[in-house]
Amino acid sequence: xxxxxxxxxxxxxxxxxxxxxxxxxxxxxxxxxxxxxxxxxxxxxxxxxxxxxxxxxxxxxxxxxxxxxxxxxxxxxxxxxxxxxxxxxxxxxxxxxxxxxxxxxxxxxxxxxxxxxxxxxxxxxxxxxxxxxxxxxxxxxxxxxxxxxxxxxxxxxxxxxxxxxxxxxxxxxxxxxxxxxxxxxxxxxxxxxxxxxxxxxxxxxxxxxxxxxxxxxxxxxxxxxxxxxxxxxxxxxxxxxxxxxxxxxxxxxxxxxxxxxxxxxxxxxxxxxxxxxxxxxxxxxxxxxxxxxxxxxxxxxxxxxxxxxxxx
Numbered sequence: 001x002x003x004x005x006x007x008x009x010x011x012x013x014x015x016x017x018x019x020x021x022x023x024x025x026x027x028x029x030x031x032x033x034x035x036x037x038x039x040x041x042x043x044x045x046x047x048x049x050x051x052x053x054x055x056x057x058x059x060x061x062x063x064x065x066x067x068x069x070x071x072x073x074x075x076x077x078x079x080x081x082x083x084x085x086x087x088x089x090x091x092x093x094x095x096x097x098x099x100x101x102x103x104x105x106x107x108x109x110x111x112x113x114x115x116x117x118x119x120x121x122x123x124x125x126x127x128x129x130x131x132x133x134x135x136x137x138x139x140x141x142x143x144x145x146x147x148x149x150x151x152x153x154x155x156x157x158x159x160x161x162x163x164x165x166x167x168x169x170x171x172x173x174x175x176x177x178x179x180x181x182x183x184x185x186x187x188x189x190x191x192x193x194x195x196x197x198x199x200x201x202x203x204x205x206x207x208x209x210x211x212x213x214x215x216x217x218x219x220x221x222x223x224x225x226x227x228x229x230x231x232x233x234x235x236x237x238x239x240x241x242x243x244x245x246x247x248x249x250x251x252x253x254x255x256x257x258x259x260x261x262x263x264x265x266x267x268x269x270x271x272x273x274x275x276x277x278x279x280x281x282x283x284x285x286x287x288x289x290x291x292x293x294x295x296x297x298x299x300x301x302x303x304x305x306x307x308x309x310x311x312x
Contacts, residue, residue: 005142012037079108079121126254189219
């Protein structure tokens with residue numbers, strides 16, 4: 001995991017490739033195309049790119065209309081602005097009628113960094129996974145982002161895809177696959193199941209290396225799909241390990257960890273610990289420093305595992 005790439009760059013490149021392959025694809029943005037990398041598509045296909053301006057509710061309305069005309073629509077902005085501000089439009093205009101709109105949000109989570117609390121979407125998974133019909137996906141790295149974008153373009157129905165701003169460690173090979181119905185095991189183990197999403201997959205693998213030096217065997221799963229939650233692999237893993245730890249760059253209130261635990265308790269309840277943002281707003285700072293301050297590190301995952309092992 002020495003290489004680091006930006007998932008939003010992979011998104012921009014994938015859009016250009018898809019645009020060449022399918023003339024039915026259109027892209028929308030809310031005046032942030034340079035940052036979201038949709039500007040790369042706009043340069044190649046200006047007649048299929050639409051800037052809604054700083055009007056995210058209109059962005060979703062435009063996306064709905066284009067979808068009803070038969071287009072495959074990708075709509076982007078920062079996660080804070082294309083999840084919270086147009087929530088009602090996403091619910092009523094996109095998810096309720098099951099329209100073929102892919103909302104791809106960049107700059108999610110605490111690693112937005114210096115932009116501060118107003119721009120750090122640490123609640124978007126919670127508010128969007130509650131909407132029926134909406135698929136919610138969080139790729140672990142740049143290569144998985146490419147696979148997710150290509151899968152979304154082929155799939156029918158509404159998606160929310162959550163990407164980070166910063167360069168993040170590469171976890172997977174360039175040809176990594178993506179299966180909406182799977183929660184892949186990326187490291188085998190027998191003492192604890194660590195289920196992580198997004199940038200925390202790399203952190204979980206680092207934690208597993210640390211734990212291995214103490215003869216603790218950690219199994220790491222990549223929860224790329226939050227809704228619909230692929231629960232079967234998680235149940236299979238916790239039946240073997242008897243302990244669950246979740247890790248996410250998101251508030252622990254209603255996020256990926258909550259999604260796993262509320263399902264798991266109905267099927268195979270085990271002791272569980274959650275690593276995430278602890279019910280607080282963020283602040284301005286360097287991404288790496290914020291990850292440490294808000295407890296989103298391999299070391300904090302190790303601590304959670306050790307707490308959990310005492311409860312087994």
